[in-house]
Amino acid sequence: MEEKNPQPTICPYCSLGCGFYLKLEAGKAAGIRYMPEHPVNEGSLCPKGNTVLEVLNHPDRLKYPLKKTETGWERIEWEEALDLAAAKLKGSLEEYGPDSLAFLGSAKCSNEENYIFQKIARLLGTNNVDNCARLCHASTLTGLGKTLGTGAMTNPISDLACSECIFVIGSNFAENHPAVSRRVLEAKEKGAFVIVADPRMTPTSWLADLSLRLVPGTDVALLNGMMHVIVSEGLVDREFARERTKGFAELENVLQRYDPETVSRITGIPSAEIIKAARAYARAGTAAIVYSMGITQHISGTDNVTACADLALICGHIGKKGAGILPLRGQNNVQGACDMGALSEFFPGYGKVGDPEAAGRMQALWGAKKLPESPGLTATEIVGAAGKGKIKTLYVMGEDLVNSHPDSSRVKQALENLDFLVVQDIFMNDTAEYADLVLPAASFAEKEGSFTSTERRVQWLEPALMPPGEARADLEILFRLAEKLGLDFPYRDAGEVLEEISAAVPAYGGIAKERLKKDFGLIWPCPDAGHTGTPVLHTDSFMTPDGLARLVPVEHRSPAETPGPDYPFLLTTGRTVLHYNAGSMSRRCKSLLKREAELYVEIHPADARTMEIREGNKLVLESRRGSTKATARLTERVSPGVLFLPFHFPGTNVLTADALDREAKIPEFKVSACRIRRG
Ligand SMILES: Nc1nc2c(c(=O)[nH]1)N[C@H]1C(S)=C(S)[C@@H](COP(=O)(O)OP(=O)(O)OC[C@H]3O[C@@H](n4cnc5c(=O)[nH]c(N)nc54)[C@H](O)[C@@H]3O)O[C@H]1N2
Numbered sequence: 001m002e003e004k005n006p007q008p009t010i011c012p013y014c015s016l017g018c019g020f021y022l023k024l025e026a027g028k029a030a031g032i033r034y035m036p037e038h039p040v041n042e043g044s045l046c047p048k049g050n051t052v053l054e055v056l057n058h059p060d061r062l063k064y065p066l067k068k069t070e071t072g073w074e075r076i077e078w079e080e081a082l083d084l085a086a087a088k089l090k091g092s093l094e095e096y097g098p099d100s101l102a103f104l105g106s107a108k109c110s111n112e113e114n115y116i117f118q119k120i121a122r123l124l125g126t127n128n129v130d131n132c133a134r135l136c137h138a139s140t141l142t143g144l145g146k147t148l149g150t151g152a153m154t155n156p157i158s159d160l161a162c163s164e165c166i167f168v169i170g171s172n173f174a175e176n177h178p179a180v181s182r183r184v185l186e187a188k189e190k191g192a193f194v195i196v197a198d199p200r201m202t203p204t205s206w207l208a209d210l211s212l213r214l215v216p217g218t219d220v221a222l223l224n225g226m227m228h229v230i231v232s233e234g235l236v237d238r239e240f241a242r243e244r245t246k247g248f249a250e251l252e253n254v255l256q257r258y259d260p261e262t263v264s265r266i267t268g269i270p271s272a273e274i275i276k277a278a279r280a281y282a283r284a285g286t287a288a289i290v291y292s293m294g295i296t297q298h299i300s301g302t303d304n305v306t307a308c309a310d311l312a313l314i315c316g317h318i319g320k321k322g323a324g325i326l327p328l329r330g331q332n333n334v335q336g337a338c339d340m341g342a343l344s345e346f347f348p349g350y351g352k353v354g355d356p357e358a359a360g361r362m363q364a365l366w367g368a369k370k371l372p373e374s375p376g377l378t379a380t381e382i383v384g385a386a387g388k389g390k391i392k393t394l395y396v397m398g399e400d401l402v403n404s405h406p407d408s409s410r411v412k413q414a415l416e417n418l419d420f421l422v423v424q425d426i427f428m429n430d431t432a433e434y435a436d437l438v439l440p441a442a443s444f445a446e447k448e449g450s451f452t453s454t455e456r457r458v459q460w461l462e463p464a465l466m467p468p469g470e471a472r473a474d475l476e477i478l479f480r481l482a483e484k485l486g487l488d489f490p491y492r493d494a495g496e497v498l499e500e501i502s503a504a505v506p507a508y509g510g511i512a513k514e515r516l517k518k519d520f521g522l523i524w525p526c527p528d529a530g531h532t533g534t535p536v537l538h539t540d541s542f543m544t545p546d547g548l549a550r551l552v553p554v555e556h557r558s559p560a561e562t563p564g565p566d567y568p569f570l571l572t573t574g575r576t577v578l579h580y581n582a583g584s585m586s587r588r589c590k591s592l593l594k595r596e597a598e599l600y601v602e603i604h605p606a607d608a609r610t611m612e613i614r615e616g617n618k619l620v621l622e623s624r625r626g627s628t629k630a631t632a633r634l635t636e637r638v639s640p641g642v643l644f645l646p647f648h649f650p651g652t653n654v655l656t657a658d659a660l661d662r663e664a665k666i667p668e669f670k671v672s673a674c675r676i677r678r679g
């Protein structure tokens with residue numbers, strides 16, 4: 001370990017990849033120093049980044065491997081733990097075949113860790129490997145994949161500062177990607193027009209010049225409506241559409257049906273506002289679309305993303321500074337986990353499983369006899385298959401599926417049904433309670449490796465601390481596991497794994513440890529050692545086989561479950577600035593808990609009045625899946641008939657449904673039906 005004090009590091013929470021320094025005292029993390037020179041956050045940290053020491057130094061950190069016995073958890077040696085994990089994996093494999101195994105990688109782990117993780121799965125003969133992107137931006141991969149040829153943010157965050165119009169749809173970046181607000185404010189100071197389409201009023205809506213409060217799940221209609229106006233008012237960038245895209249005539253045909261009055265009836269947005277938004281976006285010299293979970297987590301997630309791409313393409317707002325499509329990714333390394341092929345349908349670098357050429361390349365690189373040919377099960381399907389007894393052994397590296405997947409009761413039943421569950425985490429999360437074996441992992445500050453932020457910035461992380469107790473870096477655990485499985489892995493450290501990654505993933509071709517250590521990393525594609533990275537994608541051609549983007553028409557569909565007489569409220573779920581995902585880290589920070597301590601539900605004052613509900617009342621929420629308790633918070637942030645629950649506390653996903661987008665297999669976390677009563 002190199003001794004630096006303070007040690008530069010990267011925030012382990014969201015995908016922005018903010019930098020800061022850890023101040024060390026007697027081998028412990030004792031303080032934070034800001035990093036004003038970092039290009040993304042310029043020194044600032046949000047409440048989660050600011051309290052990360054509480055996570056690092058928490059007494060609950062897992063310190064020893066634990067085996068479940070009839071009397072409870074028993075501390076065991078690493079050797080025994082890894083022998084057990086390897087024996088169970090091999091046992092399942094021999095008895096039931098490779099597809100009885102499943103692996104959930106982690107968007108909280110490094111590129112090297114995810115690369116090795118999926119390599120183990122595939123060398124064992126299964127593509128049943130996935131990560132939490134399935135619950136998050138799977139629809140970005142499918143939607144932008146088919147239109148632009150790749151599902152990544154097209155422009156860096158700093159570009160927003162020079163956009164003349166910023167169209168935000170289904171993103172509450174002011175709470176969830178706070179450093180983005182700085183750039184949007186910069187743009188506003190220069191006169192940019194900001195549009196925010198969100199059914200709720202959020203701190204992001206407060207930045208809007210035009211706030212569109214649409215009915216949840218009606219984004220395709222809104223986007224088609226805006227495109228209808230753009231086409232009928234002659235605002236299309238004809239030259240761009242002709243020279244760089246295909247499919248305009250088919251798109252135009254479908255758009256005819258989405259006149260502003262029709263769209264207004266579907267979305268609840270006045271037609272004048274739809275027209276205003278369309279004109280502002282199309283007429284701007286440079287315009288960017290920023291989106292996130294509000295459009296991806298629907299059964300129409302792929303269609304929503306596709307419609308965003310169509311909108312940008314017909315206006316020519318792509319392939320240049322200040323323009324583009326910015327899907328704000330979620331976890332600190334979810335971009336990287338996907339790039340590394342911790343996905344059931346893609347090899348590292350997005351070669352499609354099932355394409356013999358892609359398989360051949362990996363086979364040659366790995367010296368493998370044969371790789372599995374059919375796409376594996378996605379994270380959401382793995383849970384279903386475990387419930388049916390088809391998956392026997394599940395290995396989970398850093399994911400809390402009990403609280404993050406839809407329909408928690410179904411998830412718990414599936415986990416109970418497994419022959420063997422391994423959980424590798426930094427804390428005993430609720431999923432670990434169902435495990436047979438728990439492996440203690442080192443946290444971000446205790447290991448080295450590369451992490452890829454939402455703007456495709458690959459940064460190198462150096463270890464600052466020793467892990468607690470006998471916890472080990474995920475990569476080290478995987479190396480030892482691979483050895484016990486009889487796999488011949490030659491690597492000594494993360495740097496050597498990155499060398500193989502640069503051979504496997506063309507966009508990482510020029511990425512190497514020594515280069516990443518300088519100047520806050522490199523932005524991929526960086527195809528060779530002399531290349532300095534590519535902040536803006538699609539400047540000359542798209543990443544489709546012929547270089548042309550595809551305009552793909554999509555139609556509005558209603559969400560899978562809508563309110564009715566038995567379940568009259570529309571339940572939507574999401575985030576707050578103070579907590580993080582299923583909460584295994586943020587709920588361990590006393591300073592965050594002091595400010596936000598328990599599950600609450602936002603309800604409109606008019607609904608509360610009808611139901612005689614007061615601020616602070618305990619409520620019982622029921623859906624077709626189950627029931628949960630939450631404290632009432634009366635607010636006009638939600639519309640009448642809509643309830644909002646953050647999913648940072650156990651209970652929210654007891655209510656949500658597992659209806660999936662047919663292409664991306666992402667669950668519809670943003671719409672389900674429920675009812676409430678006083679508890
Ligand atoms: N503080 C904090 N930051 C985080 C996280 C966290 O848990 N806490 N998690 C990280 C992760 S993993 C992710 S993926 C990102 C997610 O970041 P966001 O996508 O910003 O998070 P959400 O709150 O899930 O959803 C965003 C917005 O979508 C709106 N919305 C809901 N339904 C619809 C709809 O039908 N249409 C439209 N247009 N909008 C809708 C919601 O009201 C909400 O304001 O945040 C990352 N950053």
Ligand SMILES: Nc1nc2c(c(=O)[nH]1)N[C@H]1C(S)=C(S)[C@@H](COP(=O)(O)OP(=O)(O)OC[C@H]3O[C@@H](n4cnc5c(=O)[nH]c(N)nc54)[C@H](O)[C@@H]3O)O[C@H]1N2
Nearest residue numbers: 108132136398399400404424425441573581582584647669
């Ligand atoms: N209702 C509802 N549900 C949702 C969503 C929603 O909007 N609404 N959003 C979905 C989205 S976008 C996402 S991304 C998922 C997130 O779902 P998860 O990925 O399950 O969420 P996290 O709580 O971030 O869990 C990460 C786990 O990794 C562990 N961890 C942290 N660092 C390390 C490390 O270095 N090594 C290892 N091995 N483990 C580590 C943490 O302790 C934690 O247990 O939730 C989804 N679920």
Ligand code: SF4
Nearest residue numbers: 011013014018046049
């Ligand atoms: S914005 Fe994201 S990366 Fe930056 S400090 Fe907050 S959680 Fe960490």
Ligand SMILES: [Mo]
Nearest residue numbers: 135136330331
């Ligand atoms: Mo996410």
